Amino acid sequence: MKIYNTLSREKEEFIPLMEDKVRIYACGVTVYDYCHIGHARSAIVFDVIRRYLKHKGFHVTYIRNFTDIDDKIINRANQEGITWDTVAGKYTDEYYRDMDRLGVGRADAEPKATEYIQEMIDIVKGLVEKGFAYEADGSVYFSVDTFSGYGKLSKRDPEEMIAGARVEVDERKKNPLDFALWKKSKEGEPFWESPWGLGRPGWHIECSAMSLKHLGESFDIHGGGADLLFPHHENEIAQSEAFTGKPFARFWIHNGFITIDKEKMSKSLGNFFTIREVLDTFDPEVIRLFLLSTHYRSPIEFSDEQLHESETSIDRYYSTIMRINDFLEKDYNVKNDFSNSGKIFKDLLFSFRDRFGEAMDDDFNTALALGHIFEIIREANRFLDHKPSGTKDRELLLLTKELLSEAGSVLNIFDRTPHEWYLSLMKIKKIGLSEQDILEKISERQDARQKKDWGSADAIRKELEEKGIILEDKKDRTDWKIKVG
RNA sequence: GGCGGCGUACCCAAGUGGCAAGGGAGAGGUCUGCAAAACCUUUAUGCAGCGGUUCAAAUCCGCUCGCCGCCUCCA
Incomplete structure (x- = not known):
């Protein structure tokens, strides 16, 4: 199977570091507000990647973190006059509510940054000792100049980045690109004790600490939204590899954005829809189908029209299942041969698993995989139109249901009965x-x-x-x- | 300014060298008391434009146009 690796900018044959074990770390969310549909995309993409790898028989360890201490959380707490950990706790709960509804499975471990303070301090200490980091005024910075591979993920030349005017100038930094591993806490901010005084961790270090703890020095896949590529993931590589002296993640997977009027959906632009807003008008399965009907690396334009089309598609599946069920309920005369149309349908059906697998093996091409699914649906309907009869034909339709539900389980769709689907629509459509x-x-x-x-x-x-x-x-x-x- | 991506039918979308998947919308038809669903027919000798390489190009190369992303917190 091939996976596009951001590190090489190519599709590469995927071979796990340990035989049949796959270790995945995906960057989760900062819990300071409700999640929007862009967060849903990332979560669903990695949920499907994980489900598919399991489906292929790999033993998967999937880690997804929560950033529960950060400037935005602190700001939010100050705005609302509550403590930072109340904010983090609240939005962690809300995150789970949204993700559960979307059918996003829990990761094998879901570490929170604040539970790994000691591990982070140990890494920072190690980096200082090895000469990769330096203390300045109670904060510790990673020295980009000491790490020769800096820029290898984002394909950036540090020299040229410095020339770019948008890098914030900080007197305490030796190089403007240096980033904080440990931040001295300001008055009134949350803090932890450290060898450099009271402070809190920088953003990037948490992922290094938590992946090291749960997956080891080197692991298979590291993922997240494309906006994390730089500086977050670049910095993670620098810290982790400088600290361990070993290669960090083998494959880097980045999902594309959701756009509104062709522009990236983001908090700062204010052009976002929260997951719960969208769930008010659309069934979760519809949202999943919508997000999976475009390849994960491409942008998806968010639109009501497209969601309605996805709804029609899901309905097409359940309508077909209803038709098949109607047929299976009927009495049948025992006849052991395939009808003519059965022979044609059989060939398509028997090759479905391979075609579905081929699509998913090619960098998780869910859009193509769905194409194959809907081809089966069309052909099953056509077969039903041709008045199937006899045991062999019956078996084909039972197999159709089985195959569709098996493929659906990888994407985590098609898991209800038609009746449940219509009851859900009844509620949503009021x-x-x-x-x-x-x-x-x-x-x-x-x-x-x-x-x-x-x-x-x-x-x-x-x-x-x-x-x-x-x-x-x-x-x-x-x-x-x-x-x- | 630097780096990167994208442009496929009316709409969405797969396709990275060999006959252009799949879905939606539209039109016509079959079925039906009438419908609905389903199926059939129809919709790109064509893949932003122009050149080039090749027996063969949506696909590779070059240029042009248009859109977007990252370089600052971001999924």
Whole structure:
């Protein structure tokens, strides 16, 4: 399998450092506010990467951290007149609420920066002793000049960066690119004791400390949003490799941004939607499908229209499952051969696992994988149109369900029954009726239909349709669905 | 200014040397009491533009145009 490695800017064959074990560290969030849909993308991308590697049989250790001490948290606490750890605690809880709803699994460990203060201090101390860092006025800085590989991830030349005017000038730094490993705490700020006095950790050092602790000096995959590439990940490499003398992460994976009007969604631009806002109008599965229908490295333009299309796609899956279920419920005559259309469908179905795997093996190409999934859905419908019959045909449709659900489990979609899907839509779309109400209307309409009173029957259907409920007449009954798109 | 990415149909989107996936929208049709769903047909001799390399280019190279990102906190 191939993974695009930011370090080489190429797709590389992925071979874990330890036989069948894969160790992944992904940068999580700073818990100072509700998460927006961009955070959801990153979380879902790495969730799928982890699920797929497991699916392939790797033993995966996945670590995702929380930054729970930081300027933004402190500012927020000051604004609201509460303590910094109350802020961090609150938004950690909110983060879990959003992620649970989105079907993002918990990592194997979810360390918080403040639980690793001692480990961070040990690394900083080591870096000072080895001459990679220096103390200045109670703070400790990493000396970029001492680390020859500085810039290898972001492909930047330190000399040229200094020329760029946007690097903040700090008198205490030997080189403007030097970054804080340990920050002296100001009056009223949270602090921990250290060999350099009272202070708190710099931002980058936490990931070095926590990955070292949980995954060791060298591990397989380090990931995060593309905006972390520089300076965060560049600095992590410098600190970690200077400290251990060993290569840090083998593969660097960066997910692309979500855009609004082609511009990056971000807190500072104010053009963001929180996860919970989007969850108000769309089912979590719809959001997952939307985010996975574009390759993880490409930007995704956030739009209502696209979300509606994803909703239609998910509905297409559940409608097809309903059709298959209807077919499987029926009596069948025992016949052991495939029908003609069965033979054609069989070939496509039997090759599905390979094609799905091929797509995912190619740098987690979920968009292509979904293409294969929807091809199966189309062909299954076509097969059903051709009046399948007999045991062999039945088996094909059972296999269809199995394959779709297996592929879905990697993406963590398709895990409900059609009925559950429609009940969820009923809530989200605020249909004013209960299922009981709908069933009563249906039965009322059935009576009218028996009497061939088409006028009344159509009136009931129209009435329901105006409320967002679609009726589907079948041979022996009428099913209801929620209108999508 | 430095570095990087992107531009594929009406819309979204895969495709990195060999017949342009998949979905949505539109139009027409089959099925149906009528619908819905589903299926079928239809929509790029064409991949921002112009050159070049090659038997062969969306794909490789060069230039041009347009959009975006990073270089400061960011998923």
